[in-house]
Amino acid sequence: MSLYAQEENIQTSDSLVIKHKYGLRVGVDASKLVRTFLETDYSAIEFNADYRFTDRLYIAAEIGNEERTTSTDYLNSTAKGTYLKAGIDYNMYDNWAGMENMVYSGLRFGISNFNQTLNSYTIYDTNNSTWGQTEVLEGENFKDLSATWLELVFGFKAEVINNLFVGINVQIKGRLSETQPDNFENIYIPGFGRTFDSGNFGVGFGYNISYLIPLIKKAKK
Amino acid sequence: MKKFICLFLIVIFSCEKDDICPETTQTTPRFVIEFYDLTNPDEILSVPGLYALGLDSEGLQVPINNEIVTTRSSITLPLKTNGSETEFMLYKSYDIVDGITSGNPDRIKITYNTENVYVSRACAYKTNFDIQTFAITTDTDQWMIGSEILITEITNENDIHVKILH
Numbered sequence: 608m609s610l611y612a613q614e615e616n617i618q619t620s621d622s623l624v625i626k627h628k629y630g631l632r633v634g635v636d637a638s639k640l641v642r643t644f645l646e647t648d649y650s651a652i653e654f655n656a657d658y659r660f661t662d663r664l665y666i667a668a669e670i671g672n673e674e675r676t677t678s679t680d681y682l683n684s685t686a687k688g689t690y691l692k693a694g695i696d697y698n699m700y701d702n703w704a705g706m707e708n709m710v711y712s713g714l715r716f717g718i719s720n721f722n723q724t725l726n727s728y729t730i731y732d733t734n735n736s737t738w739g740q741t742e743v744l745e746g747e748n749f750k751d752l753s754a755t756w757l758e759l760v761f762g763f764k765a766e767v768i769n770n771l772f773v774g775i776n777v778q779i780k781g782r783l784s785e786t787q788p789d790n791f792e793n794i795y796i797p798g799f800g801r802t803f804d805s806g807n808f809g810v811g812f813g814y815n816i817s818y819l820i821p822l823i824k825k826a827k828k
Numbered sequence: 829m830k831k832f833i834c835l836f837l838i839v840i841f842s843c844e845k846d847d848i849c850p851e852t853t854q855t856t857p858r859f860v861i862e863f864y865d866l867t868n869p870d871e872i873l874s875v876p877g878l879y880a881l882g883l884d885s886e887g888l889q890v891p892i893n894n895e896i897v898t899t900r901s902s903i904t905l906p907l908k909t910n911g912s913e914t915e916f917m918l919y920k921s922y923d924i925v926d927g928i929t930s931g932n933p934d935r936i937k938i939t940y941n942t943e944n945v946y947v948s949r950a951c952a953y954k955t956n957f958d959i960q961t962f963a964i965t966t967d968t969d970q971w972m973i974g975s976e977i978l979i980t981e982i983t984n985e986n987d988i989h990v991k992i993l994h
Binding site: 732734735805 | 849908945946949953955
């Protein structure tokens with residue numbers, strides 16, 4: 608016990624001052640770029656930024672554009688639009704001297720403006736064995752749709768080379784509001800992701816590459 | 829963090845049911861007929877050996893899935909979702925002996941408007957029908973004598989849409 612206390616005393620009395628980098632970090636979501644190349648029914652780009660406000664607190668935002676075609680056995684629709692997410696990240700990780708890594712949780716408010724096109728659908732008829740299935744091909748475009756949501760973010764960011772960070776995060780979302788198309792519904796909401804019949808929740812993930820523009824250096828208290 | 833991972837997994841695995849349309853959900857409804865006594869029009873009267881067949885646009889008989897010869901007082905029939913009329917042959921006392929069909933067939937025709945209504949992500953769209961006309965084709969030994977449209981809007985199978993007197 609006494610030995611332990613002594614060690615701590617030695618550390619605190621050590622007068623080495625650790626300085627942390629404060630600044631604006633900007634980046635892109637690499638997973639969205641990769642999926643844009645690999646998947647024919649998806650294209651998206653997302654830019655992200657955060658600004659260190661205190662030792663552990665960051666102001667963070669993402670802005671993006673996403674287009675996604677959803678195809679099920681009975682429905683085919685395309686959602687396309689722009690979204691903005693803004694909020695905070697809280698760094699839970701105690702860095703060693705000189706390191707700037709993050710294991711964080713965050714909160715975002717998200718808003719999306721989009722349109723949705725119903726490309727085709729097949730009438731759901733459990734008794735279609737007599738007369739066959741009916742497929743409706745006429746497209747309908749629903750414009751000026753919007754949605755808002757709250758998002759919990761969990762992730763990490765690691766500085767791989769000086770000022771360059773890579774990070775992974777997952778998001779759990781709860782929808783606050785949305786405008787629904789007439790005689791249809793929002794199947795996919797850009798920025799929010801796919802919707803579910805059973806509730807207002809959603810999930811998402813990101814793989815970010817970002818660069819820190821250091822503006823000031825501050826000593827840790 | 830552990831709590832979060834658990835929550836995340838629950839969210840992922842609970843998603844699956846959203847992609848399957850539940851059997852309890854009313855999707856495209858069928859057309860329901862109930863049979864009443866001609867001499868006492870308020871009394872339900874069963875039809876012995878009732879059997880239905882669909883008739884396509886060329887008048888050829890089309891079997892209906894799950895349709896079997898039974899004595900019953902009501903029948904549920906699928907309508908064409910891609911047209912505005914459907915015809916059926918309704919047999920009374922239907923029987924097949926040594927390949928020879930016996931019984932009394934009467935022909936019915938329903939004309940309607942359709943409306944495709946969105947149900948859900950998994951069930952997509954269903955077709956509702958709005959009955960315009962219902963007619964029994966006249967023949968020399970008709971067993972269905974009169975009919976009445978009770979409900980024109982076919983939106984579920986709990987309603988009786990047409991009443992037939994025999």
